[in-house]
Amino acid sequence: MKATSVEQQALLDLAAIDLEISRANRRIAEIRQASQRDEAQAKLSLASEKLLIARHVADELSSEIARLEQDLQLVDTRIAQDKSRLASSSNPRDITGIQHELASLEKRKSNLEELELELLVRREGNAAEVAAAVAARTEAQSELDEIDGQLEAAGVKAVSGLALLAQQREKYVALISAEQHELYNKLVGKTVPVARLEGFTCGACNLALSGATVDEIRSTAKDELARCPECAAMLVTIS
Numbered sequence: 001m002k003a004t005s006v007e008q009q010a011l012l013d014l015a016a017i018d019l020e021i022s023r024a025n026r027r028i029a030e031i032r033q034a035s036q037r038d039e040a041q042a043k044l045s046l047a048s049e050k051l052l053i054a055r056h057v058a059d060e061l062s063s064e065i066a067r068l069e070q071d072l073q074l075v076d077t078r079i080a081q082d083k084s085r086l087a088s089s090s091n092p093r094d095i096t097g098i099q100h101e102l103a104s105l106e107k108r109k110s111n112l113e114e115l116e117l118e119l120l121v122r123r124e125g126n127a128a129e130v131a132a133a134v135a136a137r138t139e140a141q142s143e144l145d146e147i148d149g150q151l152e153a154a155g156v157k158a159v160s161g162l163a164l165l166a167q168q169r170e171k172y173v174a175l176i177s178a179e180q181h182e183l184y185n186k187l188v189g190k191t192v193p194v195a196r197l198e199g200f201t202c203g204a205c206n207l208a209l210s211g212a213t214v215d216e217i218r219s220t221a222k223d224e225l226a227r228c229p230e231c232a233a234m235l236v237t238i239s
């Protein structure tokens, strides 16, 4: 196939830029599935779960304390009633009965108060846990936001870099003939479509060619494109 030196250089440039484009595409794919984001997301999920559990415990403690306070109020009411009955009673048998009941009510009250104290201490500890979980969650969220921001910026940069490469690519395509472009497209995916002959080695498939083959390639007319007998790549011999 005929190719002027300008076309041969444009073909080499086209192959080089296609390599850069595929690197840029890989980079964009890497950015989109960054593992550091997965880690941050997992950390956030864990923190959210811990917070949910701590808040659930807080709710349970609050209702237990509320129930206990109701019980205490009932006991207090009964004690007040018994005390007033005691003050107005003159029957010794009644008095003994009321005193007996008062003693057991006082005992119940002290048990309830002890239990309440225990629950209040637990609630204090739980409040600290909730606060710590909220802080951990906030930190994990801001870490994730920061990573997302960085990834987005890197992605935007990579995508705009890719657009520039595509523009440049068009310039090289404009310099080659339709026939060369067609062959180039046919070779893409099978091999590096264009390369230089480096000594005895094909720059596309990196195979060492025989001396006779290299002589033949070197003796090809300057405006003619040689082909690698191994990988079929277009071989450029101009310097």
Ligand SMILES: [Zn+2]
Residues within 6 Å of the ligand: 202, 203, 204, 205, 206, 207, 228, 229, 230, 231, 232, 233
């Ligand atoms: Zn080759």
